[in-house]
Every structure is written in structure tokens, then in C-alpha cells.
Amino acid sequence: RTLYYMLAIKAFNKPRYPFYVNLVINSRCNLKCAYCFGRYSNRNRPDWDYNDLEKLIDDLYDRGTRYILIQGGEPLLHPDLGKIFRYIDSKGIVTALVTNGQFPERIRNIPEIALLDNICFSLDGNREGNDRIRGEGTFDKVLESIRVVKEVHKTPIRLNTTITKYTVHDVDFMAEFVRENNIEWGINFLFKGDEILGEEDLAPEDEDIIRYQQKFIDYIRRGYPIFSTTKILRYTLNWPVPYTRKFLGKEESLRLMGKKAIECQYGNYEIVIDEDGRIYPCQGMQGMFDGKNLKEVGFDQAFKHLENKPCYTCYLVSMINTSAMINWDLNVIGETIRGTFRSRLWNKLAPSGR
Template sequence: MLLNNLKKDLYHKSKLYSGLLKVRYLKKEQTPLVANLFITGRCNSSCRYCYVEIDKNPKREFSCSEWIHLIDDLYAKGCRMYALVGGESFLHPHIDELIKHIASKNVFLNLTTNGYLLHQHLEVAKLATEVSISLDGDEKSHDLNRGKATFAKAMKGIELAASAGIKVRLCTVVTKHNYEQLDFLLDYAENKNFFITFSPLINAADPRKQDASTMMLSDEEIRLFFQKLKDAKRYSSRIINSDANLDYMINYPLKYGEIIWKGTPKADYYSSPCPYGRFNYLFASTGEVYPCCIMWTSDCYTPKNIFVEGLDRAIDHASNGLGCQCCSFANAVDWDKITSLSWLAYGIKMTLLQNFNLFGRKDTNRRDL
């Protein structure tokens, strides 16, 4: 199983890295190399901070055949990584067929889920390059963030995926409820050989979740958390957030959540062009195309819809004239850095670590963080 996972991982990442290097060095802009497909607006959870517009009965979503057509069109345009998100991906009535179709292209496939329905789709989930499952801390902290009894369901899905040989990535949203859960999460990730991504709650964009604002960390707390995370990287190899990512957030010059616009005094804080709207796009289940999730939740951006404008015009619109230089969505930093040759070696190292745990814990007696 390990050798099969390594072979699949290296092959999928080689195609992704090849595309990334072409974007950087051959200047192939507006290539949808990475497609984040919000496969459905339906969800079986009620996370208090979610920014996705959950609709139990959406008026118009992509049909299975339309999703397949879009997946094929994006592949023809250079897409080499598909990320299936939601809502809850496994609530799409044809999710197994869509996963199989993407997997048949031998590209990187990330499947994001809360894990509740994984037992019904375990065999097809094995086709994904990796499966990202939400975990916000111990039972008390996780349930405060995501609802009563959700911890047990998430853990059941995580353990099931791991026992089936699926490469698992944990995804944690940091709030006032789980701010002190770093040790618990890192210990669990180290024991299970999982990797983990941390994303502090910065915007509570959904007006239906009025109490979400009470969960948000202050700017000082966010800054301190990123510093703790950077310190933790000296003791744990489990953290996916890079040092560059963490430094960017620690020193962010505006209030977290505020956008730095081109031509403003802070526009030189990060001079590299944002990857979102260049090779990384978000496709909503209702047809809208966004450059990123920040613009999804922003009143300053009006997307084009594939159903109305067509795919080319919708992507072109998401690629031009945004006016933003950078923001506190730190993933952009890692996507920019990963297109450099120096990060290729880092990527190979991380791939070996993820598949074989070659480097293990940096310090099994690390101090409390």
C-alpha cells in the first residue's frame, strides 16, 4: 500500500509541478492548473463559522454530465489538480462517478470532507491522491466549533480512512474554542503520521451565523498563534504551513481580513503576483467562477456564470482587474513559492515524509507550546 501511494503521489505531483513551472517560466497565465470544485451546496453539518452559502435545495446546480463536461474542459486547458469541496462532497448524488472520472485522468485529486459519510464511499475515496478531513481539536473544542457529537463522527471517518491506507490530511479552523489545542492536534497527527493545515477564523462572512463573530480571534491572538505554530515547526514535522507562510501572517501589516490593494501604501508588502486568478480558480456548484474564496465572500467582486457567459469568459473575468495585491489568505504565499525550483526539492522531501514518515518526530520530548 505504501509503495502504491508513493507511486501515485509522485506521479500526480510531477504533473502538477510540471504545470506550475510552465506557468512561472513560460508565462502561461490564466491557465486553470488548479480547479477548486465546490461540488454541491448541500451539507450535513452546521459549522458556526462556515462561509459557504448552504442551500438544502439549490435552484440550479451542475448536473453530473455538466460537471464531467467541465472537468474535461478544464483538463484540456491544463488543469492538473482538482480539489473537490462543498458543502459536503459526499452528498452529491453522483460523487462516486465524478471521483472515478477525475481519477481516470491520473491527476492530483484532493477530496475534502467532514468524514461523516466516508464509510459509504470508502473504495472510491482510495482513488484520491489525498483526503482532507476537518478536525478542530479534542471532543469539547471540536463540538463547540462544529456542533454536538460531530467529533465522534469525524474521528470515525479519519480512523476508517487511515485503516484503508488513504493518505489523510487534517484541516483545522482555529477559533477561541480551540486556540489552545495545538498540542493535542500535533500529538494526534504525529502518532498517526498525518499532516495538518491550520487556518484561523478571520471572517465570519455568513450573516446567518451571527454568533460566529464571537468565535473569532483578535488580531493579537492570530499573530501569537502563528508565532506558536512557527515555534512548533522546530519540534514537529506535521505542520504543512511553510515558514514563509507563517512569517507572512505574523507580519501582516493590516487588520487580518483586510485586503491590500494595488497602489496603496502597503502594496509593497508582498510584491509577487497572486496565484489566484492566474492558475488557481474556484468553481461554484451554481456556475460562478471566482479567483479565490476571499472574493467569494467579498462585496467588491461580481463573478461571471458559466451557464450565462461560458467557461472562457468566466475564467477571463476572474483573471483580470481585481485590483488586489495581497491579503491575509496565506495559501497564496505557498502556491507562489512552490513554483520555484528551490521548492521542488522541498516538495520531494515532504512527499517522502508523508508516505514513509522517514523523518519522524523532530523531538519526541518537545516542550509544551
């Protein structure tokens, strides 16, 4: 369903509309990850009210939204999460969840998790590197949450890895972990590039990022359950400026990359609605783009304001991969379809793992 709607955008020459929405339902978070793009643990604002969320979801559906990714903060801290899933599902909207995986018992006790297209946990590397960034004990909690989902809900699981200087050498560990546990895996880079832990810079050296991506591509070729594509990884491998610069404007993109520049569709067909009502093109633009608040100016004006985003392309893997599909890049579309079927088949046929 999701692929159909995505491809229909260009096939039917559809104008801008919020097909895919990252919906941030709260700012509360139990962790204080050094690289958090929204600095949610520093906020002190109430959760989205459930009744207000219902109205927003109705409005989004009428505007064409067919995929909602629920995130936070930490969404498992929202008291009405199960009701939210149930309501979105009743609209026929594909729903997914991103969580830090620190509440396995809450996961166990929310039956509506079985309705999700997938549940994505954050896991950055082995126990030492992951816990250094995300907090002591977080690695083991994610493992426990994975076991709960497999035993209770049978919902497809994804892992997202954010690469830092402390986890940039863990690609082999992560590849074997997802293979043994039959879990899809994707990677991303630091959203801003200047994140720090204490007084230490979290950004890896460029050569380490390149080696990580080269190994990642090799694991894709070997059939590991990875939901990125080799073409997009080659795109990020050949990023024309230092990796501390995540975004390029249109003029610079075309000058440095020519026709190879992939126009990002975040802000056109994919958006982020933050917990305070502000709308951003993507998570990476928080703090860099003055998003308008739909509660103050209305959805139409806040959405139209996204036309002023300063970026044209980036090397944030998941975002540029989705954008390439909307742009009808047949190589990316074909590889994504093959990878999805391979991963789902692997999940059905492979042993349960450790």
C-alpha cells in the same frame, strides 16, 4: 506531477490558465458551520448533474487543468461521487477531496477514494472547541472517518484547521494529534473576519493568532507532519494591518510590504467553480467578488473576468503558499518538497497511532 505543472507555469512563461480548480459539486451540507465561506447550508439548489460534470471536466482538461479539488457543500452527499473520481482519474488529473468527515460509512463504501491524491477532513481543535463551532458529535465522526480511510483505502489524509476564538488555544492538542495519527496538517484563518456564532464574534484576538502561528512554526521546525512552510507563516505573522483585514489591493500591498508582498495567483492559475457555475478567484472572494457564471456567459468570459479581482495578496496560508511556489520562491518550494517527503515517509514508517 502537481509540483512539475506548478513550476512549469513560470519556467515556460505560461499565460493565465486554470491549472488548479476547486470544483464545488453541490451545495447540500449536513452541517451549519458558523464560518462557512459559501453559506452552503442556506442554499437550496440541485447538485451538479453528472453528465454536465463530465463535459466540464473534459473542457477543463483541454484548457490545461491538471489538479481538481472536489468540495461542497458536503461532496459525500452527491450520489455520483465515486463516478466523478473515476472519470477525473481516467483523464490523468490529480484529484483530492475536502469533506467534513461526518459520513464514515459512505467513505467506506466508495472504493474510488483509493484513487485520490489525498482526502482532507475539517477538524478545528479538541472535542469541545471543534464541536462548539461545527456541531455536537462532529469531532468523533471525523475520528471514525480517519480510521476508515486508514483501514480501507490507505489514502493520504490531511486535516485542515480553521482558527477561531474557541480553538485558538488548541495548537498543542492538534500537533500531538497529527503526530500520533501520522496525518498532514494545515491551518487557515476565518475567510472574512466578521463571522459570528449567535451574537458572538468568532475572530480570535490578534495576539492569540500570533501565538498560535509562533507555536505552529516551532512544530514545523521539530518535524511534525505539517504542509505549511515557515516562510509563509512568517509572512502572515508580519501582516501589516489588523487580522480582521484578510486581503490587500496591489497599491496598498506594495506600499506597506514592498517587494516582500507575495502576489496571489488565485484567479490566474487557480480558480473556484461554484455549484451554480459562478467562477471566483478563491473561496474567500465569495460574497466579495461578483463572479460570472460559466453557464450563462461561457468559461472564457467568466475566467477573464477574474482579472478584475480586487486583491493582490492575503494571509490565507494555503493560498499564499501555493502562490509563492508558482512565483518560484525557492525557499517555499524547497521547504514544501522536504515537508512532503518527510510527511509521506513518516506515514509509511510510523506506527498506526491511536
